[in-house]
Amino acid sequence: MNKKKVIVPLLSAAILFPTAANVLAETYQPISSVKSVEFVGMEAPDTYEERSAMYSEASAIVTLNDGSKKTVPLEYKSLARPGEVINGKVVGAAYDVNGNVIKDDKGNPYVSTAPDMNTLLTVNGKSGKLYLINHFESMPKNEIGNMPKAVYLNTVIQDKKTGELKITDIEPVDFSAYGGIWTPCAGTLSPWNTHLGSEEYEPNAxxxxxxxxxxxxxxFARNYYQDPNAIGNPYLYGYTTEITVHPNGKTKGVKHYSMGRLSFENVAVAPDQRTVYYGDDGSYTMSFMYVADKAKDLSAGTLYAAKWNQTSDQNGGAADIEWIKLGHANDNEIKELAKTVSFSDIFEVTTDAAYAKENGFTRIKAAGNDEWLKVKPGMEKAAAFLESRRYGAILGATAEFNKMETLTFNKADKKIYMAMSYVEKGMTKNPKDPVDDIQLPKLSAGAIYEMNTSAAQKDRGGNPIASDYVVTDMSALLLGEDLSAPDKDGNTANPDKMANPDNIAFSEKLRTLFIAEDSSMHTNNFGWAYNVDTKKLSRIVSAPDGGEVTGLQAIDDLNGHSYLMVGSQNPGNIGYFNLPSVDGK
Incomplete structure (x- = not known):
């Protein structure tokens, strides 16, 4: 059977920055004339060519206000490749504290093959420049070991008619004031037009x-500072980052110490521009909420951790959520603490269970560390913001989530969606664990949870929470399906359902949740579109065999065009689809 497809071939040791042709332009209609969009999914790849490529055979049915319809194929194009030189700079290269490319003994730069987040934004509205911020999650190791990671600002030009994008310059974002960047994973565009990033898998202090x-x-420190005698400081890493892009293309990057320290996958900001929820990746992790003192300012606020009070173990499970206040702080005071304190300054530790029980220690299992701890007098603030998960567990918050990935807001319905890549380990019944709040059947293919928010809520201590967007409950919205045995293609999860969701992004106008997989259970990882009203799930992209789908960003209107940023890593791609747009009215 002849199939129409657009395939980006795999290139050796290269990452493609794909785009998509302008779907809306194919309809020759302005945004205001589009009433609705429905995605029509593609089949799973079934040839060697398809399994080795980043491609789409999906389409969109565009319904116009006059009732007429047009089916438009989705198309996928390339922007740039890591290792390629753009304006004299190497895409995806590692940089040291002085802004120099780190090279091996043959003079070759270390180049990442693991792009993750994409944030496309405009400065000064329609007349302003476009910029694309990329995360590079990992780097090849050198003879020393762990390498500094990279975040890049790309200058982008847009064809206003077709919507096609082109990168004209790249520049690493400077985090030298903060000791560099540690494992930048997912991210998001804030409501105030800054990039909110992440530092995943915080080092164990x-x-x-x-x-x-x-x-x-x-x-990491010896590579970053190019100093063989440097000793690293774990408390410099594990934070939400924020990048402001100025109209002249200059950037300012900061780390928000007051938001706590954990394994940040991403953050999601509520419509009040103050309330923030976190994805805490790894095993035995925790759900957090941050309420900033001021809108559009994450430099000071109150940190909370969630208690899962289970109400059902059926269909992925459900729970009421209780919030435990960890403390209030600002960035500057926690940054100073991070420079001076050590783990043993904050906690007493023992391995003697009998002694621990008699002397006020608490047994916890945060991030898989089964240990007896007690906070030293006067060190509660340091514990709350430098060891947020450990301190939350001591206070009774649930530290049993597993592979909690990204979150995204559905503003119209006041809901949050959370990807749980694997419902395993701490989320199953484990009577030998210190606590066992979450007791769900194992579902290796994972789930997406839906969380409802409400105003006028109180924390566990009975104190009002100063937010109209407090999560009150969560339940599974969409489930993967484990197979009892591999199918003929080697899938261990149903290929017609999502498996191991990672990046997710919600389009308000399309009422669609976009889902990217990071799965070993599908022979190829897929990207999906899920309409939250019709409940229709459509496969819209397939990544090369071994490649994780990454970098989702849903953009409803950028100078008259809509985009879905999407790519893959290992092998890598970063890019986007142009999507049909729905009239905001």
């Missing part, structure tokens, strides 16, 4: 203190 010379933090 207890393990570092036990052997600082051999820790991955020290490896």
């Amino acid at each position: 207890r393990a570092h203190e036990a052997n600082p010379e051999k820790s991955d933090v020290t490896e």
Whole structure:
């Protein structure tokens, strides 16, 4: 059977920055004339060519206000490749503290093959410039070990008629004032037009203190500072980052210490521009909420951790959510603490259970660390913001979530969607764990949860929470399906359902949740479109075999065009589809 397709072939050691042709332009209609959009999914790849490529055979049915319809194929194009030189700079290269490219002994730059987040934004409205911020989640290791990671600002030009994009310049974002960037994973565009990023898998400060010379933090520091005698500081890493892009193309990057320290996958900001929810990736992780003192300013606020009070173990499970206040802080005070304190300054530790029970210790299992801890007098603030998960567990918050990934807001319905890539480990019944709040059947293919928010809520201590967007409950919205045995293509999860959701992004106008997979259960990872009203799930893109789908960003209107940023890593791509747009009225 002859199939119409647009395929981007795999290139050796290269990452493509794909785009999509302007679907709306194919209808020759202005945004205001489009009433609705329905995605028509593609079949799973079934040839070697398809399985080795980043491609789409999906389409969109565009319904106009006059009732007429047009079916438009989705198309996928390339922007740039890591290792390629743009305006004298190498895409995806690692940089040291002085802004120099880090090279091997043959003079070749270390180049990432793991792009993750894309944030496309405009400065000064329609007449302003476009910029694209990219995360590069990992780097090849050198003889020292752990390498500094990279975040890039790309200058972009847009064809106002077709919507096609082109990168004309790239520049690494400077985080030298903060010790560089640690494992930047997902991110989002804030409501006030800044990029909110992440530092995933925060280094274990207890393990570092036990052997600082051999820790991955020290490896990182020696590469970043180009100093063989440097000793790393774990408390410099594990934060939400924020990048402001100025009209002249200059950037300012900060880390928000007052938002706590954990394994940030991404953050999602409520419509009040003050309330923020986190994805905390890894095993035995925790759900957090942050309420900033001021709108559009994340430099000071109150941090809360969630308690899961289970109400059902059926269909992915459900729970009422209770919030435990960890503390209030501002960035500057926690940044100063991060420079000076160590793990042993904050906690007492024992391995003697009998002694621990008699002397006020608490057994926790945060991030898989099964340990007896007690906060030292006067160190509660340091514990809350430098060891947020450990401190939350001591206070009774649930530290049993597994592979909690990205979150995204549905503003119209006041809901949040959360990807849980694997419902395993701490989320199953484990009577030997210190606590066992979450007791769900194992679902390796994962789930997406829906959380409802409400105003006039109180924390566990009975104190009002100063937000109209407090999560009150959560339940599974969309489930993967484990197979009892691999199918003929090697899938261990149903290929016609999503598996191991990672990046998710919601389009308000399309009423569509876009889902990117990071799965070993599908032979190829897929990207999906899920309409939250019709409940229709459509496969819209397939990544190369071994490649994780990454970098989702749904853009409803950018100078008259709509985009879905989407790519893959290992092998890598970063890019977007142009999508039909729906009249905001």
